[in-house]
Amino acid sequence: MEPVLQARNLVKRYGRVVAMDHADFELYPGEILAVIGDNGAGKSTLIKALSGAVQPDEGEIRLDGKTVHFSSPIDAREAGIETVYQTLAMSPALSITDNMFMGRELRKPGFRGKWLRQLDHKKMEEIARGKLNELGLLTIQNINQAVETLSGGQRQGVAVARAAAFGSKVVIMDEPTAALGVKESRRVLDLIKDVRARGLPIVLISHNMPHVFEVADRIHIHRLGRRACVIKPDDLSMSDAVAIMTGAMDPPEAKAA
Amino acid sequence: MTSETKTARGPAEFESAAASSPQTVAEFDEHKQSFGQKVQHTLHQTPSLVPLIVLLISVGVFGILLGSKFFSPFAMTLILQQVQIVGIVAAAQSIVILTAGIDLSVGAIMVLSSVVMGQFTFRYGLPVEVAVAAGLICGTICGYINGFLVAVVKLPPFIVTLGMWQIVLATNFLYSANETIRSQDISEQAPLLQFFGNKVEIGGAIFTYGVIFMVLLVLVLAYVLRQTAWGRHVYAIGDDPEAAQLSGVQVKKVQISVYMLSGLICAFAGWAMIGRIGSVSPTTGQLANIESITAVVIGGISLFGGRGSILGTLFGALIVGVFTLGLRLLGADAQWTYLLIGLLIIAAVAVDQWIRKVSV
Numbered sequence: 001m002e003p004v005l006q007a008r009n010l011v012k013r014y015g016r017v018v019a020m021d022h023a024d025f026e027l028y029p030g031e032i033l034a035v036i037g038d039n040g041a042g043k044s045t046l047i048k049a050l051s052g053a054v055q056p057d058e059g060e061i062r063l064d065g066k067t068v069h070f071s072s073p074i075d076a077r078e079a080g081i082e083t084v085y086q087t088l089a090m091s092p093a094l095s096i097t098d099n100m101f102m103g104r105e106l107r108k109p110g111f112r113g114k115w116l117r118q119l120d121h122k123k124m125e126e127i128a129r130g131k132l133n134e135l136g137l138l139t140i141q142n143i144n145q146a147v148e149t150l151s152g153g154q155r156q157g158v159a160v161a162r163a164a165a166f167g168s169k170v171v172i173m174d175e176p177t178a179a180l181g182v183k184e185s186r187r188v189l190d191l192i193k194d195v196r197a198r199g200l201p202i203v204l205i206s207h208n209m210p211h212v213f214e215v216a217d218r219i220h221i222h223r224l225g226r227r228a229c230v231i232k233p234d235d236l237s238m239s240d241a242v243a244i245m246t247g248a249m250d251p252p253e254a255k256a257a
Numbered sequence: 258m259t260s261e262t263k264t265a266r267g268p269a270e271f272e273s274a275a276a277s278s279p280q281t282v283a284e285f286d287e288h289k290q291s292f293g294q295k296v297q298h299t300l301h302q303t304p305s306l307v308p309l310i311v312l313l314i315s316v317g318v319f320g321i322l323l324g325s326k327f328f329s330p331f332a333m334t335l336i337l338q339q340v341q342i343v344g345i346v347a348a349a350q351s352i353v354i355l356t357a358g359i360d361l362s363v364g365a366i367m368v369l370s371s372v373v374m375g376q377f378t379f380r381y382g383l384p385v386e387v388a389v390a391a392g393l394i395c396g397t398i399c400g401y402i403n404g405f406l407v408a409v410v411k412l413p414p415f416i417v418t419l420g421m422w423q424i425v426l427a428t429n430f431l432y433s434a435n436e437t438i439r440s441q442d443i444s445e446q447a448p449l450l451q452f453f454g455n456k457v458e459i460g461g462a463i464f465t466y467g468v469i470f471m472v473l474l475v476l477v478l479a480y481v482l483r484q485t486a487w488g489r490h491v492y493a494i495g496d497d498p499e500a501a502q503l504s505g506v507q508v509k510k511v512q513i514s515v516y517m518l519s520g521l522i523c524a525f526a527g528w529a530m531i532g533r534i535g536s537v538s539p540t541t542g543q544l545a546n547i548e549s550i551t552a553v554v555i556g557g558i559s560l561f562g563g564r565g566s567i568l569g570t571l572f573g574a575l576i577v578g579v580f581t582l583g584l585r586l587l588g589a590d591a592q593w594t595y596l597l598i599g600l601l602i603i604a605a606v607a608v609d610q611w612i613r614k615v616s617v
Binding site (some may be wrong): 053085092105107116119121147 | 507
């Protein structure tokens with residue numbers, strides 16, 4: 001099977017620091033790939049390169065087998081890669097609908113949209129409500145509620161729904177459960193599985209080993225700026241994974257399935 | 258490694274306890290709210306209500322105290338005429354403040370633009386239409402410089418516009434050689450410069466073109482801010498520029514366009530000022546920046562950006578106008594006006610902070 005998203009020999013230097021040292025990466029259709037690594041291992045640089053926020057110095061990124069160059073997150077988004085940032089990237093004072101359609105607003109058809117640039121609020125609300133319901137996420141009474149009036153879990157839910165609604169190829173999630181309580185984390189993990197069930201492959205970055213081992217199909221372990229190995233959660237234990245991450249254990253050879 | 262350290266694929270055990278507690282994490286049910294919370298919620302959604310209520314109350318109180326002297330079409334429209342310049346400049350200030358910026362150079366840009374319009378006509382003998390266009394372009398360029406320094410060079414808006422205020426004002430004095438162009442000369446040779454001074458009289462009410470322009474401008478901006486993507490982006494940038502950038506807003510472009518539009522509106526204010534005072538004077542409008550910020554703050558727009566509506570700004574400007582005229586008709590010392598405006602500013606910011614704490 002051909003990977004949906006693939007990176008070869010990515011290198012990124014910041015001055016003398018080599019954040020990525022010939023890193024490889026593959027994401028296959030329909031899977032959840034977790035990316036783990038110690039702080040400073042370079043996993044955020046890798047993710048930023050894949051989501052367009054960082055431009056690698058060397059190497060290439062392929063999407064559906066075609067080489068792509070993202071000069072901004074907007075490029076990656078237009079190519080079908082949606083990212084749920086750890087900070088969520090939402091405007092608290094604006095409504096759920098406004099946030100979901102930020103930067104890709106729909107205009108009314110005809111004269112009012114073309115010449116008066118009028119937005120189609122009704123249609124956007126309809127779509128937003130549909131997408132949230134589709135994910136079995138929300139029984140929403142007021143989709144025009146400001147995002148700041150939502151709880152942490154609800155905000156995360158809206159951010160995931162936004163990514164799932166518009167991501168046509170890949171969804172990248174950066175620490176989606178880091179700021180959440182136990183119960184809220186559970187909802188978000190279920191949500192991640194729902195998104196996979198809809199056929200979208202997911203890249204999950206997390207420090208939470210139980211969460212990673214629960215939802216991931218494969219685990220990409222990043223160490224010293226490159227991929228140490230890829231494991232299956234059933235083959236190794238959590239402490240083995242952590243040992244490989246920190247260098248206490250050698251990565252299993254040729255297991256990069 | 259033993260199998261004990263392996264985790265079964267599924268929720269961890271400690272979660273089973275959490276599962277028995279209510280699972281209503283992501284529901285949006287409206288529970289009962291106290292009256293205070295309801296008010297808070299309404300204001301959160303319609304922030305221009307506060308200044309509107311204050312405006313209506315102050316009109317009512319002065320109306321009762323002064324009777325028909327105040328409550329006449331003439332006095333009411335006089336207030337509009339007195340606030341037109343500040344109102345137009347405050348509209349420009351509003352869009353800048355909505356992006357969490359501030360424009361201290363609005364007054365200076367306004368004066369320089371009016372001087373350019375006057376000097377191009379009288380010093381260079383250019384057709385008055387060309388001179389007006391040059392004035393409008395001048396304001397837009399000043400705005401562009403502000404926007405470029407804020408968005409691209411990433412300097413704080415306060416510092417940029419503090420500097421531009423001095424630069425533009427000095428340019429204004431140097432270029433105009435501190436000369437005033439007299440009103441008679443303008444009305445004889447270039448009446449277009451006084452265009453906004455033209456009047457429409459309905460009953461005892463007098464509407465100058467400047468007043469009509471101010472109201473139309475606010476309505477158009479209200480539409481643009483609410484109904485277009487650009488308007489939504491202005492709010493998003495004021496809220497959280499990084500989040501806006503990540504969600505695909507072209508932050509730099511929008512910021513530059515906001516400062517350019519602010520400059521253009523200030524140039525229109527300069528044109529309207531010629532209509533209001535008749536002459537072109539390089540020494541007027543010195544307080545326009547502070548007065549415009551006052552109107553914006555009383556109008557309920559948050560100085561931290563992203564919140565408020567431009568209609569509020571219009572109400573804010575009108576509140577100042579009502580207090581000024583009302584107290585003068587009552588024969589009170591003008592200092593009372595400043596004292597009350599000061600109180601209103603502090604009260605407005607206190608209300609803004611309270612509204613921010615809204616919860617579901």
